[in-house]
Amino acid sequence: MKFLLSITVGLTMAFASFAGFAAGDIEAGKAAATTCMGCHGASGMRNAYPTFRIPKLGGQQAEYLALALKAYQSGERVHPTMQAQAGALNDSEMTNIAAYLSSLDAPASSELGGGDAKAGEAKAQVCASCHGAGGGKPISSQYPILAGQYPDFLAHALSGYKSGARNNAIMKGFASALSDADIQDLAAYFGSQASTLSTPTNW
Numbered sequence: 458m459k460f461l462l463s464i465t466v467g468l469t470m471a472f473a474s475f476a477g478f479a480a481g482d483i484e485a486g487k488a489a490a491t492t493c494m495g496c497h498g499a500s501g502m503r504n505a506y507p508t509f510r511i512p513k514l515g516g517q518q519a520e521y522l523a524l525a526l527k528a529y530q531s532g533e534r535v536h537p538t539m540q541a542q543a544g545a546l547n548d549s550e551m552t553n554i555a556a557y558l559s560s561l562d563a564p565a566s567s568e569l570g571g572g573d574a575k576a577g578e579a580k581a582q583v584c585a586s587c588h589g590a591g592g593g594k595p596i597s598s599q600y601p602i603l604a605g606q607y608p609d610f611l612a613h614a615l616s617g618y619k620s621g622a623r624n625n626a627i628m629k630g631f632a633s634a635l636s637d638a639d640i641q642d643l644a645a646y647f648g649s650q651a652s653t654l655s656t657p658t659n660w
């Protein structure tokens with residue numbers, strides 16, 4: 458109970474937040490998201506340095522997407538392009554885009570990546586308590602779906618939490634205990650799970 462309480466407090470402090478997150482307007486979000494498609498709408502597009510595939514956003518949880526945009530805007534999450542993109546959006550544009558992306562349900566895909574998915578499954582027990590079994594059904598709409606995300610993006614995210622390059626109090630605690638091999642194995646496991654995440658090419 459004490460542990461749960463400190464998680465809740467940590468969360469409130471760790472996140473830029475919306476005062477009462479409300480579902481956005483899907484049609485308005487679709488129009489506002491056109492600038493995002495050059496990167497997120499093309500399957501397998503890569504970030505150059507470091508190299509990892511740009512994350513799938515289709516079918517991701519709306520509130521998580523909106524909070525991620527807020528975190529780039531506030532500088533809590535650092536990535537120059539994404540900070541510029543999010544910096545140009547107001548709250549309602551963020552919630553509208555998040556509603557649109559979340560509503561997409563193109564055929565999902567999954568893949569293994571370089572790690573050992575079987576070993577990753579054994580290490581993933583602790584993650585399920587927040588991200589859900591297989592990373593597919595998080596317990597909170599503020600937490601991301603991991604199932605079916607690109608393994609190299611998942612590994613990039615975990616390495617970022619571990620090094621502090623990505624700033625999140627909760628995930629830092631879990632990632633700092635992981636070795637590089639653990640990170641590859643977990644990325645392989647979650648990336649291999651079927652999910653609703655997608656990168657439709659014709660948004």
Ligand code: HEC
Binds near residue numbers: 494539
């Ligand atoms: C030039 C390419 C590019 C453009 C354009 C772009 N993004 Fe991104 N986006 C990225 C990259 C690269 C990342 C991963 C950054 C990181 O490591 O945090 C990312 C990450 C994200 C994330 C976090 C996803 C997660 O699972 O944590 C969200 C949400 C997002 N982008 C939304 C948008 C939206 C909305 C737009 C349009 C307004 C947009 N992006 C435009 C390249 C781009």
Ligand code: HEC
Binds near residue numbers: 586611623
């Ligand atoms: C106590 C709840 C909790 C637990 C347990 C947990 N996570 Fe997370 N995870 C979160 C939250 C909250 C976020 C969003 C943080 C942020 O905005 O950067 C997150 C984000 C992530 C991301 C970034 C995904 C993206 O799309 O950017 C990855 C990867 C991840 N977690 C993997 C794991 C793994 C692997 C484990 C187990 C070793 C784990 N998590 C355990 C709460 C948790």
